[in-house]
Amino acid sequence: MELAIFLSTVLFVSLIQIAIPFLVKRTVAFGVTIPYEQTRNPKVLKYKKWYAFVTTVVALAVIIGLIVLSTILDETKLVLVGSLFPFFVLFSGLSLYFYFHYKITKLKKVHEWYSGIKQVHYADLDARSKDEMLASFVHFIPMIITVTLIILTVNLFEQLPNQIPTHWGPDGKPDAFTDKSWMSVLNLPIVLFVLQLMFFGINFFTKHSGIKINAGNVTSSKLRQLRLRKYSSWFLFVTNIIMTLLFAGLQLNLLYEQLFSDSFLLLLPFVFLLVVLVGALWLAVKVGRVDSDLEGKLATGESSKIESVDEDSYWKGGLFYFNPNDPSIFVEKRFGIGWTLNLANPIGYFVILFPIAIILILSFLIFKWF
Known part of the structure; x- marks a missing residue:
């Protein structure tokens, strides 16, 4: 199971990394406007x-390395080492990105690509009326x-055992516990609620x-923005729903011991x-097919002297x-x-960093008491 998860993650990260330069809008190359x-x-x-x-x-080398390691390492060591491999792919991609970002920046400056081009702010009052984003x-x-x-957790608090699981092993069974308290019992739903508030703020x-x-390139770029x-x-809403079901399953299993089998609990995070x-791959393709290299055709009837x-x-x-x-x-x-x-x-910091800070504080308190 661990090998399947790592291989799936590495494969996904690699596919996205490989495709990104061709999925971003065509007037941006490695983060540089052209x-x-x-x-x-x-x-x-x-x-x-x-x-x-x-x-x-790099991706092929990492996948081969994972398969080889799975034959010589036990599950615990494979989890520790294998978790680093997706980050290695990301780091390699990021290093390449900065290299080509420098190359494109230099190319743009040397050849003065924007010389003789009129630069304008383009506004389309009709675009907002066609926006199909989900309501927050x-x-x-x-x-x-x-x-x-x-x-439900508050009502069943007195019936819960004195030891509350805080970690589950590779077999789906709890392997670490802490004393029962309001913090340890309500930790999962509170973290979930904070994440849901963050999702609401991002959408809003x-x-x-x-x-x-x-x-x-008005036509294609407008369509890309709307998509x-x-x-x-x-994608944000579906992720919220799936995440809620995952946390709810774990919390219900805490409230009603053995409600779900160990194998089912082990499968839940993998499904999530x-x-x-x-979903991320689907989003990348749906959006990236427009106003990118994948679109194929170039705009016609629009002036190349206005950008x-x-x-x-x-x-x-x-x-x-x-x-x-x-x-x-x-x-x-x-890029992405x-x-x-x-x-x-500053509002952006509040929307993203404040919920993360709350989650970190809650986690710190739980482990401190543990």
């Missing part, structure tokens, strides 16, 4: 292919389940973020991981967005599919 007419530049295409090739080689209140639905769990502020359309908003909101990975304003100065390394003049809290990633924070807006 004019629409340069999207088929031979050097730009060459860099993307080299990134994909090297990432593929849908995230209240899983919250109802969590509140019900909390109430994403829905109110700006819809940025490329003036050099990103629609499908990412669905599989659904999230497949959206080059915002490279607001992107640190092409990954971190810091623009105090932009009221949006979340903006489309430049999805959203990233506008680090110049």
